[in-house]
Amino acid sequence: MSKQLALVIDLNVCVGCHACVTSCKEWNTSGEAGFLSDDNPYGKDPTGTFLNRVQTFEVGEYPNTETVHFPKSCLHCEDPPCVPVCPTGASYKRAEDGIVLVDYDKCIGCKYCAWACPYGVREIDEHQKVMKKCTLCVDRIYDKTLPESDRKPACVMACPTNARLFGDIHDPESVVSRAIREQGGYALMPEWGTHPANHYLPRRKTEVRLHEDELQRFDNPLKVDRKLPKPAPGEPSLDDVTTW
Amino acid sequence: MRPAWSVILLTTLLGAGQGLFLALFALEQLDAASVPPAFAAGGAGVALTLLAGGLAASFFHLGRPERAWRSAAMWRTSWLSREVIALPAFMGLLALWGAGHALGASRHWLAVTGWAAVAACVALYVCTAMIYACVKFLQEWHSPLTVVNYLVLGSASGLTLAAAYAAMAAEPLAGIFALAALAATVLGLVTRGAALARNAHLRHKSTLATAIGVKHPRIAQISQGAMGGSFNTREFFHGRSDAAVRTVRRAFLALAFLLPLALLALGFWLRVPSLYVAAFAAQFAGLLAERWYFFAEARHPQNLYYQAVA
Numbered sequence: 001m002s003k004q005l006a007l008v009i010d011l012n013v014c015v016g017c018h019a020c021v022t023s024c025k026e027w028n029t030s031g032e033a034g035f036l037s038d039d040n041p042y043g044k045d046p047t048g049t050f051l052n053r054v055q056t057f058e059v060g061e062y063p064n065t066e067t068v069h070f071p072k073s074c075l076h077c078e079d080p081p082c083v084p085v086c087p088t089g090a091s092y093k094r095a096e097d098g099i100v101l102v103d104y105d106k107c108i109g110c111k112y113c114a115w116a117c118p119y120g121v122r123e124i125d126e127h128q129k130v131m132k133k134c135t136l137c138v139d140r141i142y143d144k145t146l147p148e149s150d151r152k153p154a155c156v157m158a159c160p161t162n163a164r165l166f167g168d169i170h171d172p173e174s175v176v177s178r179a180i181r182e183q184g185g186y187a188l189m190p191e192w193g194t195h196p197a198n199h200y201l202p203r204r205k206t207e208v209r210l211h212e213d214e215l216q217r218f219d220n221p222l223k224v225d226r227k228l229p230k231p232a233p234g235e236p237s238l239d240d241v242t243t244w
Numbered sequence: 245m246r247p248a249w250s251v252i253l254l255t256t257l258l259g260a261g262q263g264l265f266l267a268l269f270a271l272e273q274l275d276a277a278s279v280p281p282a283f284a285a286g287g288a289g290v291a292l293t294l295l296a297g298g299l300a301a302s303f304f305h306l307g308r309p310e311r312a313w314r315s316a317a318m319w320r321t322s323w324l325s326r327e328v329i330a331l332p333a334f335m336g337l338l339a340l341w342g343a344g345h346a347l348g349a350s351r352h353w354l355a356v357t358g359w360a361a362v363a364a365c366v367a368l369y370v371c372t373a374m375i376y377a378c379v380k381f382l383q384e385w386h387s388p389l390t391v392v393n394y395l396v397l398g399s400a401s402g403l404t405l406a407a408a409y410a411a412m413a414a415e416p417l418a419g420i421f422a423l424a425a426l427a428a429t430v431l432g433l434v435t436r437g438a439a440l441a442r443n444a445h446l447r448h449k450s451t452l453a454t455a456i457g458v459k460h461p462r463i464a465q466i467s468q469g470a471m472g473g474s475f476n477t478r479e480f481f482h483g484r485s486d487a488a489v490r491t492v493r494r495a496f497l498a499l500a501f502l503l504p505l506a507l508l509a510l511g512f513w514l515r516v517p518s519l520y521v522a523a524f525a526a527q528f529a530g531l532l533a534e535r536w537y538f539f540a541e542a543r544h545p546q547n548l549y550y551q552a553v554a
Contacts, residue, residue, distance in 0.1 A: 108311045
C-alpha cells in the first residue's frame with residue numbers, strides 16, 4: 001500500500017496555545033509559493049489566510065463542562081471531495097505520499113473546491129486570488145539540507161505539549177498508526193465517506209485508583225512473619241494506652 | 245452559502261437563453277412554415293446575447309480570470325469543467341443554427357445544427373445544475389430536483405421571453421409561446437415547490453458532535469481562531485436575517501411564478517401581447533431572487549466550525 005502522510009492531533013494534551021498556528025503561518029508565508037495575505041493585521045478587523053487554526057469548544061453544561069481546544073487544518077482525505085471538482089486540475093492528491101496540494105499556478109480562484117470541502121479548511125488568498133491550504137509542509141519534510149529530526153511540518157515542530165504527531169498512517173508500526181490504534185484515534189465527520197488521513201485522539205479522563213491499603217498504612221500487610229495483625233482502626237492503639 | 249451575483253446572473257441568463265432557443269426550435273419542429281427565418285435568426289441572436297452576458301458574468305466569479313482557459317481540463321471528473329465545454333459548444337451550434345436561418349440554409353442544415361444545439365443545450369442545463377447537485381454534503385442541493393428545476397425554470401423563462409420577443413417581432417406567434425410559458429411556469433411552481441418542501445424537512449447529517457468528534461449533545465463554540473473573520477465566515481454565510489430570507493422566498497414565489505402567470509394569462513385572454521414583455525421582466529427578476537434564495541438556503545457543514553467569534 002502506498003504512503004499516506006498525516007497528522008494525529010491529541011486533544012487530550014492540546015492546551016490551545018496557537019503555537020502551531022503561528023509557526024505554520026511563519027513557515028508558509030516565507031516559502032517560495034509566496035506569502036499568505038493579511039488585511040488590517042493591526043487594525044480593527046484583522047483577517048488573513050491561515051492554513052491551520054485552533055478553535056475552542058465547551059462541552060457540557062456549567063458546572064460540568066470541559067474545554068476542548070481543537071486544531072483544524074486540511075485532513076488530507078484519502079478520498080478528497082475537493083479534488084475531482086477542480087476544473088483545472090490545480091487541486092490534486094499526490095500518489096506517492098497522499099498529500100492533497102494546490103498548484104497555485106493553475107488555480108483560477110473559482111472557490112469550488114472550498115464549497116466541496118465539508119471541513120472548511122481551504123482559504124482563498126484575497127490578494128493572490130488562489131486557493132491556499134495545508135501542504136503538510138511539503139517543502140520541509142523532504143528537505144535534505146535540514147537535519148532529519150527537523151523534517152517535520154512546522155506545526156509539529158512548534159507544539160510544546162507534543163499534541164501533534166506526524167507520520168505514515170499506512171505503516172502499521174508508525175507512531176501515528178500506533179497512536180490511532182492504541183488511543184482511540186478517530187476521523188472528523190465520518191458521515192461523508194471522505195476518509196480523512198488526519199486523526200484526532202480523544203480527551204481522556206485521568207482517574208486515580210485508590211486501594212484500601214494505600215489509604216491505610218499497614219506495617220505488614222501480607223503478614224509474612226505470621227505475627228498477629230495490628231489492632232483494627234477503631235480499637236485503641238499503642239498511642240492510646242501509653243505515654244512517651 | 246453566500247449568494248454570489250456573478251453566479252446568480254450566470255445561471256439565470258444561461259437558463260433564459262437556452263429556454264428561448266428550445267422554444268424557437270420546438271415551434272419550428274412543430275410547424276416550420278409559421279416561423280419566419282428572420283424571427284428565428286433574431287431569436288438566436290437574443291439567446292446568444294444572453295449566453296454571452298452569462299459567460300461574461302461568470303468571469304467575475306474567478307480570482308484569476310486570465311487562467312480561465314485551463315478550466316476545461318478536468319472534464320472527466322468536474323461538472324464545472326463540463327459546463328465550461330458545454331457552454332461554448334452550445335453557443336457555437338446556436339450561432340450556426342441562427343446563421344442558417346439568416347442565410348437561408350437548407351432544411352437539412354437547420355435540422356442537423358438545431359438538434360445538435362438541443363443536445364448541447366440539455367447537456368448545459370444538466371452540467372450547470374450538477375455543479376450544485378453533486379456536492380453531497382450541501383444537502384439542500386444534493387437532489388435530482390436541483391437538475392429538474394434548472395431545466396424547468398430555465399425553459400419557463402425562455403418560453404416567456406419567446407412570447408415577449410414574439411410580441412415585438414412576430415405577433416401571431418406570441419399566443420402559442422404564451423400558452424407554453426404558462427404551462428412551463430405552472431410546472432416550475434410545482435417542481436420548485438417540491439424542492440422547497442423537501443428542504444423544509446431536511447435533517448442535516450453533520451452536527452457539532454461529528455464535526456469535532458466529541459459525543460455530547462451540548463457543545464458550544466468559544467472561539468474560532470480568528471477575531472476579524474476569515475474566508476470561511478465570508479464565503480459560507482449570507483449574513484441576512486431569517487426574516488429577510490423568508491421575504492426573498494415570498495418575493496420569488498410571487499415574481500417568478502404568480503405574477504408572470506397572471507400577466508401571461510391576462511395578455512392571452514385580452515389579446516394584449518405587450519403584457520408578455522412585463523411577464524418576462526417580472527419572471528427574470530423573480531428568478532434572480534430565486535437563485536439568491538437557492539444559495540442562501542444551503543447550509544454548509546463547515547459553518548459548524550464558525551458559530552462564535554470569541
